Amino acid sequence: xxxxxxxxxxxxxxxxxxxxxxxxxxxxxxxxxxxxxxxxxxxxxxxxxxxxxxxxxxxxxxxxxxxxxxxxxxxxxxxxxxxxxxxxxxxxxxxxxxxxxxxxxxxxxxxxxxxxxxxxxxxxxxxxxxxxxxxxxxxxxxxxxxxxxxxxxxxxxxxxxxxxxxxxxxxxxxxxxxxxxxxxxxxxxxxxxxxxxxxxxxxxx
Numbered sequence: 001x002x003x004x005x006x007x008x009x010x011x012x013x014x015x016x017x018x019x020x021x022x023x024x025x026x027x028x029x030x031x032x033x034x035x036x037x038x039x040x041x042x043x044x045x046x047x048x049x050x051x052x053x054x055x056x057x058x059x060x061x062x063x064x065x066x067x068x069x070x071x072x073x074x075x076x077x078x079x080x081x082x083x084x085x086x087x088x089x090x091x092x093x094x095x096x097x098x099x100x101x102x103x104x105x106x107x108x109x110x111x112x113x114x115x116x117x118x119x120x121x122x123x124x125x126x127x128x129x130x131x132x133x134x135x136x137x138x139x140x141x142x143x144x145x146x147x148x149x150x151x152x153x154x155x156x157x158x159x160x161x162x163x164x165x166x167x168x169x170x171x172x173x174x175x176x177x178x179x180x181x182x183x184x185x186x187x188x189x190x191x192x193x194x195x196x197x198x199x200x201x202x203x204x205x
Contacts, residue, residue, distance in 0.1 A: 053118035057186035061194035070105035071190035106135040125149040
């Protein structure tokens with residue numbers, strides 16, 4: 001605050017060189033503060049992750065926003081727990097907006113009194129990850145979060161941890177096949193429901 005006052009005073013008296021120096025120093029201080037905040041968030045969000053605990057996987061399926069659905073699959077002990085699977089027909093989003101749809105699905109999921117996961121896996125990239133992170137903050141939940149997206153060539157999976165936690169990086173290195181299995185199952189479950197709804201709609205025409 002003191003530095004901002006000095007910078008404003010310098011600008012008023014046309015001491016532009018001094019004001020510019022203060023501006024640069026202020027920028028660096030704010031950068032240091034922001035990095036510290038991010039590191040603190042990483043530590044709070046990711047502790048020890050039990051890959052054989054409860055992992056939840058999510059995906060969205062639609063064509064141009066039509067027959068839009070979301071899926072939630074659950075793995076425990078490294079195996080699918082199909083009785084805990086859930087499907088969500090999108091209610092609040094019109095048009096092709098997978099990010100908004102992902103928010104709706106996660107909000108509806110956390111409105112229920114279901115067991116909390118040790119890890120969330122998203123079929124998607126940074127947009128979907130940021131959407132889920134926003135919902136987690138709304139519900140004041142600190143759950144490790146990972147996205148698995150198709151690369152630019154669509155031939156290689158890209159792991160996108162939401163934090164720089166060493167624990168999360170080790171999890172990816174040691175369990176890539178299990179994590180991809182969760183992602184693939186969420187995708188399969190979502191697209192099968194989407195096709196079912198689309199088939200019903202076409203059957204009525």
